[in-house]
Amino acid sequence: MSQMKVVPGIEITPAKMIVNALPDADYAAWSAATTYAIGDFVTIDRINYQALVAHNNRNPVTDMVSPPAWQNLGWINKYRMFNKAIGNTWKIGTFTAAQNVIDFTIRPGQRINAIGLVGVYASSVRIVMTVPGVTDPVYDKTFAMSSKAGGSWYQYFFGQFTTKDNLAEFDLPPYNNADIRVIVSATGSTARVGMMIIGWAKNIGTAVYGTSLGRKKYSTIKEEFDGSITITKRGRRRSIDFQVELTGDQISSTQRILDDVDDVPSLFVGASNLAYTIIIGIYDDFDTGLPTYNRGQYTLKTRSLM
Template identity: 35%
Template sequence: MRLIKPVEITPAKLISSNVPETDYPAWLVSATYALGDRVLLDHTIYEALAAVAAGVKPGEEVVTPEAPAKWQNRGMDNRWRMFDDKVESLTTNPGTIEVRIRPGAVINSMALFNLQGKSVTITMIDPVEGEVYRKTLTLVDAGVTNWYDWFFEPIGKRTDVVVLDMPPYGSADIVLIIDAGAELAAIGHTVIGAVKRIGTALYGTSVGINDYSRKSTDEFGNTIVVQRSFSNRAEFDVTLDTSEVTRVRRLLAELRATPVVWIGEESYEATILFGFYKDFQIVFSGPTVSDCSITVEGVI
């Protein structure tokens, strides 16, 4: 089992993107705004909750019971949603999404969540050595096992991808291309970082979802279902060397309340999650091998 602690992507690290930042007009210090107006400031969308006088800057208001907030944060704009630590908020663009990132740290792994497209290409370009890595992954997951499925079943699509074989470079740029052909390319979240090993995930690991939909039945027996979001979850059973227990415990303690990528087995998409651990327990099972259990909840 492995994990990837994300490198924060700041505006200085996003070298280029073909996704325009034209969601809404930029906020102007000299402008006044009416209820419901939306503006862009620092790659964030703000909505006016009331009439706003000139000079009231979103995100810097002094809010009191007598002076309620005039602006509400509505999240990152389209270009930056792929870096906002949320999986459901999508960066979209017709045809392709192409970004160039300069992490400024040694990285050797990448994870992509909630993808929509036909293929993903990841390239590492070092300023001295040039292109040092390139991999193209198809997102088409047919899952065909018989002739009936070939002709009649819909073709599935992979939505989550993890790449763990990138060479460790500290100065290379990462070029990510999501190709959707004539359709809409989309991505929920992008993680770049250095992979860390915990141990070996065992059979017996379980995966599932937390469904936030609601079902209610009125006094006449009518059932109403409100479909809402869901998050992934997993309970990993892990074995590790007893000599590694202290290191793993320290690593997990440092990652409390921190969203990271959890990888049970990279070939099983269901065991790849971006989220927090709720609980972990390490048992000194013997002098050479110990057991660990980790409960992880994905972010929405």
């Protein structure tokens, strides 16, 4: 059993992104002087668009003609790990990616004590926290995200890697003026992060046995008259139904905490040492009964926004 935690995410704006080598545009900027063909891409204000019709002088942001000339594809690669929203729609199956390393520094401008990354494809993640006037980092830890199976020389050289996709840490010193550098390394490969959240962790009980994991895929399979099948590959979404215990006097405060994160992308963690109990998303249902002998239980149904 472990402390169940939730971390409401802090919005990561360009002003808070102090250092990031990834480009501010994935495609060329839109121009009124350019004639666009179907399938062309442009970037405006860190949002990508794709042309749906051949046209010119139809601005992706302001054009209201129907049928539309552009499709909003969502945030550029640089910010995709912090925001996947297209209006009220959150896209699944998207991530921030870079060859070898994703390296950036954020200045939250407020106290935080927690960080979570999900959908990580990397060999390691390093988190470094610095504050003005202090020579050495106040926090500097590296976390292995993959390791070789041991036991024999054959396993070491030819065995399958053991990997974890998610990371959550709750021991960041709560400075209000800190910079947080995150280095996601995948030497010789592509580093990827599905989503990342920083914020202040709140305890909402104790996660217990009975917690269940789920995954739903959205690919479609169509069977033809001759028995052949057509597979249209789409994204997939993880879910966790947490079983949580708490004392009777925690029920009201837990309800208030969950009210505050209603429909807000947040980090939910059953146990930080069990990567598969870490999820960034929203909760659907909160069901609890009356406490008995000052002990209560509830089920928290969560699903990923990744």
